[in-house]
Amino acid sequence: MSTEITPEIVATHGLKPDEYERIQAAMKREPNLLELGIFSVMWSEHCSYKSSRKHLRGFPTSGPRVLQGPGENAGVVDIGDGLAVAFKMESHNHPSYIEPYQGAATGVGGILRDVFTMGARPIASLNSLRFGDPSHPKTAWLLEGVTAGIAGYGNAIGVPTVGGEIAFDASYNGNCLVNAFTLGVLPADKIFRGNASGVGNPVIYVGAKTGRDGIHGATMASAEFDESSEEKRPTVQVGDPFVEKLLLEACLELMQTDAIVGIQDMGAAGLTSSSVEMAGRAGNGLDMHLDRVPMREEGMTPYEIMLSESQERMLIVAKVGREKDVVAIFEKWDLDVAVVGSVSDTGTLRLFWHGQLAAELPIDPLTEGAPVYDRPRQRPADLDALQAFDPATLPAPADLGSTLLQLVARPTIASKEWVYRQYDHMVRLGTVVRPGGDAAVVRVEGKKGVALSADCPSRMVYLDPYMGGMLTVAEASRNVSVVGGEPIGLTDCLNFGNPEKPEIMWQFAEAVRGIADACRALDVPVVSGNVSLYNETDGKGIFPTPTCAVVGLVPDIERTSTTWWKEAGHEIALLGT
Amino acid sequence: MQARVYVTLKRGVLDPQGKAVALSLSSMGFEEVEDVRLGKFIEVKLADGSSPEKAKERLTEMCQRLLANTVIEDYRIEIVGA
Amino acid sequence: MQARVYVTLKRGVLDPQGKAVALSLSSMGFEEVEDVRLGKFIEVKLADGSSPEKAKERLTEMCQRLLANTVIEDYRIEIVGA
C-alpha cells in the first residue's frame, strides 16, 4: 500500500484534479491507493449522482401510498390489505455492450437483489432495450446475446419476465441500452433497509465468494467509451443465477426471523458501496477485516476485494449474539457466510488486513459530501431546425397499403414475440395478462394484482426533451390504465450521453422536468430510479432515453382487458384526440 | 481433415457450472476432486484440399469470430488427420 | 494431478447445436466446414497421492455416474501431469 499517488493514478481512477484536492482536504492527508480506490468508486457518477442529483430533487417522491421513496435499494408502495410492492429499474448498458449475455444477465441479477434486500419476494420483471440500426454489424449479436442473457438469468431464478420494450435506432449503434426492472411483494410493515445501526452489531458477508470480477466496472460505467475500450476489456462479471436463487431463498428465510437490522446487496462497486452506504444511512462507522472475506482466487489484495464486482453477494448487519442464526440459514442453503466486522461509533470506515489497519476513511465525505455539480446547460443549436420541420410537407404515400406493411415490418414496431417467447413469463402462476399487449397484469394475492409497463418514446425526447419526458410518463401510465390498473408509482432509468456537454445536460434537465411535471399531474410518485450517463461512443451520444416503468394497482384481476379483437360483430370505438 | 477446438474459461473468470459439478462430485464420495472447470470440445470436419497451416489459420478466425467468446474464453486448436 | 474428460454425443444422436454452428460458420464464409459436433471438455483437478491407474478408474466412475449421460454421450479420459 505504499504506491505513490501520481496525477496519472488519479486520472485512471476517473477523478478530476480538483476532486482529488477535495479528497485530500477531507482526509487531511494523502490517501493511499486503497482509499483512493474507494473514493473513486463512491464519487463516480454511478454511485454519487453528482451531475444529476440537483435535478432529481424536482421529482415528486411522496404520497399517501409511498412507504419508501428514492434512496434505498428499491422504492416501496402500499397496495392495501397489509401488502406492499417494492420495485426499481436499473441500467446495465456498458457491461452489456462489452459482453451482451453476461452483461444483461448480471443486470437482471442486480435488480433482483435490489428488490429482495427490501424483504420482498420478486414476482415479475420487465426490461427496456435499445439497439443500433438493424443492419449494423453488431446489432444482431447484441440483440441475441442480451435477450439470451435476460432469459438465462430470469428463467433460471424463476421470476417471470412479463413485458418490456425494444427499439432500434442508429444512435445506439455503439451503445446499446439494457434497463431491467423487477417488482416484489412484501408485508407493508416489514420493510428491510440498508442500515448499519446499533454500535457493536456484527457485519456479515453472505453469498458467493469474491473474485477479481469487473474491478473498476463502476468507474468504467461512468466514463465515455472510445475505440480502445473494446481492447481494454476488464474482467467481465459472470452471473450465477443458481447461487442467486439460493441467496434469495436464504435471505427471505432470514427475514422471517428478527436477527438482522440491515441488509444491502453488493451491486456495482460491491463491498465498497454497500458498507459505506449502510454506515452513512445510520450515521455510524464500520470496522471490517478484509482477510475474512470469502475469496475465490489466491493472492487477492484489499484493493481488489473492496472494488470487486463479483455477483450474488450481500452485506448484513445482524443483532449482537444472533450471528449463529444467520450462519445456520446460509449454511443450510450451501452459501458462503462470514462475520467480517462490526458497527462502530467512529463515523469512519476502517479496513484491516491481517490485523493491520489498511485504510481509514471518514464516511461523510464519501456519501453526503460527494461532489454535486450544477453543470452548464444549453439548448442544442440545431433543435429549432428540427422542430420546425412539418411532417405535413411530406408527400402522401402512393400506396397506403404497402406503406402500412412496411411500417409494421419495422423491427421497432413489429411483434416482439421472438423475444418474449424466450422468457419464462408464466412461472409463479401469476401472469394474468401475458406479454404482447399494452401492459402485463400479475396476480399479487387473491384478486389483487399489479399492471406493469416500461416505456420511452426516445425520438420524442430527442426532439423535445420536456414534452418527451411528459409523454414517457403518459405512455407508461396509459398502458397500465388500459388493462385495468390505477397508476400508483413510477421508477425510472435515465439514459443520457455525456453530462459534461451542456447540450446533453440541458436534455437531461428538461426531460427530468417533464417527467416530474407529468408525475405531479397524474399523481404518480417517483419512488426509485437510476441514472446512466456517458452513453456515448466516439463523441456521439444516444437519443436521450429516460425510460419510465409505471406500476398500477388492479383491484380485481378478473376484470382486466386485453388488446386483441374478441369476436366478429363487436363494435369498435376510437377514443381520445 | 479434422480439427478439434478446446474452449475454456479464462483464468479468474467464475465458472458456476464447474463449481456445482465439483461440489456434487465430492458429496458423492469423490473427495479427491479439488476443482472442476467446464469447457467446450468442438470437432470440426473440414473439406480436404487445404494445408494444415492454412486450416489452422481459418480455425483461428472461426474461434475469434464465433466459436469462442474471447472476452471470457481462451481456445486451443488441434489439426488432426491431415 | 489433473484429468481431462471429453464428453461427446454418440454417433446417431442428433446434435442441434453442432448443426447450428456449422450452418453459421458456412454462412460466414467458411465453406470448407462440413460438419461440427459440440461436446464438453471437463478439467478435473485431483488431490495428489494416487496412481494414474487408480485415478483413471475413479474418473471412469465419475463419468458413468455424473459427467456423462451414457444414453446419449460417450466419454474419453486423459490423465495428465501425474
Next chain:
Amino acid sequence: MRFGIVVFPGANCDHDAYHVAKHVLGQDARFVWHKDRDLSGLDCVVLPGGFSYGDYLRCGAIARFSPVMEEVVSFAAKGGKVIGICNGFQIALEAGLLPGAMLRNRSLKFVCKDVHLRVENGNTPFTKGIAEGTVLRMPIAHAEGNYFLPDDELARLEGEGRVAFRYVDAAGQVTDAANPNGSRNNIAGILNAKGNVLGMMPHPERLAESVLGGEDGLRIFEALLGS
C-alpha cells in the same frame, strides 16, 4: 390425497405445484426438502419444474443425486405415484425412473408458450377419465425438452402404450410444426412400465385456474384424485 413436492435447490415451480395441490384442489400438500428422506404418508410425489442446480452440466444430472431421490425411487418401486414436470421429468430421466434423455431444443432457444397435447393413453392414474385423443392446451417453458430414445427402445415404448402425451396441432394432428422442440415422435410425456410414474415437459399446474387463461392442466390432477 396427500401430495409431497420435492424442493431441490434451484427448483422454481415447487410453490406452483404446491399452490395447485393445496389451494386449487384443496388437497393435503407438503414440501419435502431434497436432503430429507421422509416420504411417509404421501400418495403422490411431485418432482417440480425449475432449474435444479442451475441445470449445470446437464438438466437434472446433479439433482438426481439428492438424498431424497433414493427414497423417490423406492417409493415408485412400491407403486407410489410420481409426476415429474419439466425439470422434474429431466431429473426422473437422469435417475432412471424413466427411459431416455433430453437434448437441446432444435431451435436452441428457451421456449415459453402454450402448446396442444393429445392424450395417448387414457388408462393411467394421470389420465383416467380423459378420453384418448382428447386435445389439451398446456404451457411449455424449457430449453431442453427434445426427447431422445434410441430406435429399438422407442419402438418398445410406443408398443407398450407408454407415450402419455404427444404434441399436436389444435386439431389433434401430429405434425412437425406442432413439435416445439424436436422430440422424437412428438413425445411430450411418458410413463414407466408400471404406469405409476409420469414425466412430462408441459406444465399442467400453469393452466389450472381460469383467471390464468385456462383449466386444462387441472384435468391431470383431477384424474389423479379419481384414481
